[in-house]
Amino acid sequence: MTHIGIDARLNYYRVGGISTYTRQLVSALEKLDYDNDYTVFHSRKMHGSLVKRFQRAALWTPAHHRVERYALSLELARHRLDVFHSPDFIPPRRGAKRHVITVHDLAFLLYPKFMTAESRRYYNDQISGAVEHADHILAVSEATKRDLMAMLNVPADKITVQLEGVDEAFKPLPADVVERVRQKYDLPPDYFLFVSTLEPRKNIPGLLSGYAELRRQVPDAPPLLLVGKRGWLFDVTQIQGEGVIWRENISYEDLPAVYNGARALVLPSHYEGFGLPALEAMACGTVPIVSNCSALPEVVGEVGVQVEPDDPTALANALFKTLQDDSWRAEMRQAALERAKRFTWEHAAHAALSVYRAA
Numbered sequence: 001m002t003h004i005g006i007d008a009r010l011n012y013y014r015v016g017g018i019s020t021y022t023r024q025l026v027s028a029l030e031k032l033d034y035d036n037d038y039t040v041f042h043s044r045k046m047h048g049s050l051v052k053r054f055q056r057a058a059l060w061t062p063a064h065h066r067v068e069r070y071a072l073s074l075e076l077a078r079h080r081l082d083v084f085h086s087p088d089f090i091p092p093r094r095g096a097k098r099h100v101i102t103v104h105d106l107a108f109l110l111y112p113k114f115m116t117a118e119s120r121r122y123y124n125d126q127i128s129g130a131v132e133h134a135d136h137i138l139a140v141s142e143a144t145k146r147d148l149m150a151m152l153n154v155p156a157d158k159i160t161v162q163l164e165g166v167d168e169a170f171k172p173l174p175a176d177v178v179e180r181v182r183q184k185y186d187l188p189p190d191y192f193l194f195v196s197t198l199e200p201r202k203n204i205p206g207l208l209s210g211y212a213e214l215r216r217q218v219p220d221a222p223p224l225l226l227v228g229k230r231g232w233l234f235d236v237t238q239i240q241g242e243g244v245i246w247r248e249n250i251s252y253e254d255l256p257a258v259y260n261g262a263r264a265l266v267l268p269s270h271y272e273g274f275g276l277p278a279l280e281a282m283a284c285g286t287v288p289i290v291s292n293c294s295a296l297p298e299v300v301g302e303v304g305v306q307v308e309p310d311d312p313t314a315l316a317n318a319l320f321k322t323l324q325d326d327s328w329r330a331e332m333r334q335a336a337l338e339r340a341k342r343f344t345w346e347h348a349a350h351a352a353l354s355v356y357r358a359a
Helices: 018-032 068-079 117-124 127-133 142-152 175-184 204-217 252-260 276-283 296-300 312-324 326-340 345-358
Strands: 003-007 037-043 055-059 081-086 096-103 136-139 159-161 192-195 224-227 244-247 264-267 287-291 305-307
Touching (some): 003 018, 018 345, 068 081, 136 142, 136 345, 192 252, 204 224, 264 276, 287 296, 305 312
Parallel strands (some): 136 159, 264 287
């Protein structure tokens, strides 16, 4: 029997992104694997737990600390782990016989101007050593795998692609549920939707430019609803324009209803390691309009529309298509629901488990 540790310290500090990945992976593994022992490591400050069946242990070492790799090694030593999985890129120096890491994207190398100086230092200074030290790497998309091979010279056989899944809560919902959430947050009856943390690589200025061009063609076009908390290096004064609405306080539990109420999900990011909002939207039957770069084409396939992130006219035309072509939109709704079925956290857990066993 193998003793596997999973680092969940980041879940104390953040809600989405890597924290969602860790939470969903742990939950799926609890349902799947009864042959191995697991310990899920939380921050000592965290109340509650991610686990239902696995063991839980608290750690003093904070995430992203400058001596984290050494301090974490000392804390893990007494647990006698066979495998330690670091979902947040950077593994400890020691702490287990084998180390597995997940690399979600290489935005800090590809687009350093979109990162804070602190984040650049944390990841840029350590990522080369991290991928060399790891016994195996999980990459959340083929795009991230290609980036690892091209930018860090990681051999292909050291990387397993582990596509993310979608929470079962994201699905078509009854009209009364959608309406209740709409009234709760004072949302319009029809809208285009953007969901993500507000940060530079999400291309908010490009989104607003494309939407403004649509409004010039169609003055009574549905509003553009931005849902997400402000992130690093983002000036919220950019959020302006006729018909633009921003909601920072929508809960994770209410997000499925917000997706259900949208005419389309719009995600014209410069770069995504995976692009979970596009998958969540499809699982709700909402048409995705996304960039034609990085991992987003892998997620949406032939569903919806792909546009150049720096082409506001192309984005405006895609938005216009959802207003003018109801039969196409109905066809895309069914295609979205079918495609979303391919992405499950059970599949992601199987991929992780195969790597743990091989390591």
